[in-house]
Amino acid sequence: MSKKYMGQAIKRVEDPRFIQGQGKYVANLKLPDMAYAAVKRSPYAHATIDNIDASEALAMDGVLAVYTGQDIQAAGIGPIPCGFTPPDIKLPPWHALSVDKARHVGDAVAVVVAESAYIAYDALDAIEVDYTPLDAVVDAKKATEPGAPQVHEETPNNTSFHWPLGDSDAVKAALDASDHVVELDLINQRLIPNAMEPRACVADWSDAMDEMTVWTSSQNPHVIRLLMSAFTLQIPENKLRVISPDVGGGFGSKIFHYPEEIIVPYCSMQLKRPVKWVSSRSEAFLTDAHGRDHVTTAKLGVNNDGTFTAFHVQTWANMGAYLSAFAPMIPTALYITLFAGLYKTPLIFGESFGTMTNTTQVDAYRGAGRPEASYLLERIIDIAARDLNMDPIEIRRKNFIKKDEYPYQTPVALVYDSGDYDLLFDKAMEVAGYNDMLAARDAARAEGRLVGVGVSGCIEASGAGPSKVVTSLGAAVGLWEHGSVRVHPTGKISVMTGTHTHGQGHETTFAQIVAEELGVPIEDIEIIHGDTAKTPFGLGTYASRSAAVGGSAILKSAQKVKEKMKAIAAYQLEAAVEDIVYDADTASMHVKGSPDNAKSFFEISFSALTHNMPDEMEPGLEEHTFFDPPNFTFPNSAHIAMVEVDKDTGEVSLLKYAAVDDVGNVINPMIVEGQLQGGIAQGVGQALLEHGQYDDDGQLLTGSFLDYAMPRADNLPMSDLGRIEIPSPSNPLGVKGAGEMGTIAGTPTVANAVMDALQPMGVRHVEIPHTPLAIHNAIQSAAAAAD
Amino acid sequence: MYPPKFDYHRASSVEEAIALRKEHDGKFMAGGHSLIPVMKLRLADPGCIVDIGRIDALRGVCPDGATVKIGALTTHASVHASDELPDALPEAAGWIGDPMVRNRGTVGGNVAHADPSSDLPTVLTALGATMKIAGDGGSREVAAADFFTGLFETAMGEDELLTEVSVPAKAAGTGTAYSKLFNPASRYAIVGAAVSVTMSNGTCSSATVAIGGLTPNAKRCGSVEAALAGKEMSEANIEAAANAVAADLGDDILSDIHASADYRKKMASVFVKRAITKAVGRA
């Protein structure tokens, strides 16, 4: 049966305001008597802070105050907590303003508040900070070597945690017994997220009410409030309201609790005035949590027929100078658990070392751990295929978990819910025209051109849950979600969700869920999110969880509303509830067999106000659900790309990209396709362009768009998208999650294609990004080796 | 991002601009696309800005016999859209930045700023452009090849204003072209090569060639030009001429995370070859 709303490409209700420049971002906010903050940041990657002299700044007209780390500490403000703590983790403190030492370029050391932003920035230059520079360390693995500069006293050898999973000896024995062992040292380079809207924060303290309101550009205002309340500012939750209005992109970087969310409210409390801070793009490069940055050594055991026997991985994960909110979760519970991929590798061992360096903190970035796992696995499989002279799709098929093997327990903790990877690849080969692609590649090769085709098959664990399992792994929060449906007396509907939309289109898709369930026009439904005063507690938006967990909570609330409405209708129509038919086409209720005598949605809504309902029934028509998923969902994909390398320059052109995804049931195909196109762009960015680089002194070499290469429209063809829909059994919507797969799969697919293009020259592996310089150098070395 | 405080004066003529600048010790601003970013980053603190952006007499592309005059305030977008100019110039202008930059950024600002990675200095050098400069005591003309003197350095004094750039008009038998290796991040030139070649009876009678992006300022490539003159434009001859560029580069080769000096040197001959090939095709 075709549905009216679910599965329909309904235009996004949020777009008219964005397209017309009518979005309301934190930076747009202007409160009466508002003052402006600017943050003094360390120019050194590692230095002791010997003295801060603010006298000149304080003497300037319009400067209201300067505060330092000592002020913040004296006020009893706690360090920024880490919300994922595996056993034996060593937790170095992170103060909103550094007290004695700066640990990365951009580390906050003081804040100035002034009557205008211009004055504040002038005053910044007038604050004198005496530093004694220290040696810095920036590399994840070198940080652990003897003699490396120590970032924190609390983390000897700069190692915060070690997270092993699996039986290393058994895996080594299986590798020894394999026909081949493919060894690969691989770097997953640092990325800098660069949401279009930089972070911003406004705080307004009311002395009279003892209340704080904070507007922050965040992906999860509730969790930020919790951390502020329980750990940092220690303002009781009932006296603290956090609002994240329109947010111009996050990609993970706006999940975390940031120093400015402490500094700005502190200033407001001190000055008893609203205070505003807006990040510049330069500050964003230096202080928004970065992504990836792994140094990895891996071994894959393969038998002659292509069967994988065992996989052994060691990773040094750069945490940066401080442990950000979920940082330790990324290279552990969201990384090693994905090493099975789509395959039946029987034995897997992985271990990660979380290391501290004099760089910006690293945390979740679109995909978060799963892109790192997929890139590693899909690269090493490609090398295995090449070593065995097998087609890269054939070797994958050989090892697939088959469609009748679900639920499937992997050797790395997860139980996969559903999938059909053969079908997925059949469809991807069809959408890509794989065989024609190979023929075109071979023809181009015969002309001496460097054309390559790359494939990848990726899996993602999204919609994390249940909460007990997640917390047992080390998370400090559960991962359930809240959703409520409030039917107003006039029949209009407000939906409250604890998730937050910042590009995902929840205001549309969540309304589709309710409109479908209740049969009401979508225009009658408003999605409310992003304000702790307006919605019950929820856990926010990241890790492709919002539809699977948040959407399911909303669906369940809508179902409860429907049941109550049927019960009211039964009362009014003097029939048994079982005999009431809810006609979703007209949103009306009637007794089975007598459709003419129906109660409209409006009538029943209104009777909840007048209590024209059974005596024992509570009035009102509002239902809540806290949905805790029984398991993760497992979106999966087959992506195929074709590239050409310019032999002279090393430039890579992406000629064609095809993607077939199983994201489970699809609520809005247009939005899913948008997520995939954009996600693929980010994956391509990592494969070809993006690289956050530091020099040995810890200076960020890619601190602006002059040097940090973001993907642009002309770097990308429009991807050809296809889909298979295998519903997830882990939630009532049957959705799996679509937010991250493009990014996860994009990188290995394109990198594999580039390596395939260079195969005739004997190039085995080149670290990403595959920039013109990197590829040119690889071609030169291969040519030199061939001589 | 907030620049330091500055005074602002708007000039309505070249003379007024020069006088205002002198009076206030200010800095000229045309489209502001190079100046404002450095002010916002607080790398420049001019104290006073003299806005020349509304001196209409300095705007436009104007054919004048054997030359075409380009007003200093002409935007990259206008240069890109012009049919009058030798092909290399609209070609290069179309590759500058994005539509916003091309709609605001000016030819005068581009060359006065003299960024080593800019495209126009290379093209103007190859075309043998003449730069017209107004000063306190009148105006003077400088050949493009003498105008760009170093990294962000020109032959202009602080008190001088560039008013016009003139280039030879398109001519039958002459082809011009620009080839560029884009910096993957900024899209400025890692290497840019510009060529003007005049053909007669299948051979190159004369050529001017310039290279930029990898050297502190755009350079004429005498060795390449000599290797082209009098030759049939076969692929082998073009390649040999392009390879001669190594002798024209000098010792000071730029290097950064995107392109090592070694890579840039190799790319110089690749892009000189591409530009020659394209220019010959247009001659």
Ligand SMILES: Cc1cc2nc3c(=O)[nH]c(=O)nc-3n(C[C@H](O)[C@H](O)[C@H](O)COP(=O)(O)OP(=O)(O)OC[C@H]3O[C@@H](n4cnc5c(N)ncnc54)[C@H](O)[C@@H]3O)c2cc1C
């Ligand atoms: C995002 C971006 C991308 C870009 N990409 C490229 C690229 O790919 N290739 C490229 O070549 N360029 C590129 N540019 C540079 C661009 O071409 C220049 O910023 C622009 O042309 C400068 O012109 P303007 O009128 O804005 O100069 P302004 O910023 O106003 O001035 C620049 C400097 O020149 C001086 N000045 C201006 N006009 C005169 C004059 N008539 N006489 C004397 N001095 C003068 C000013 O005092 C100032 O020092 C890019 C710029 C941006 C912002």
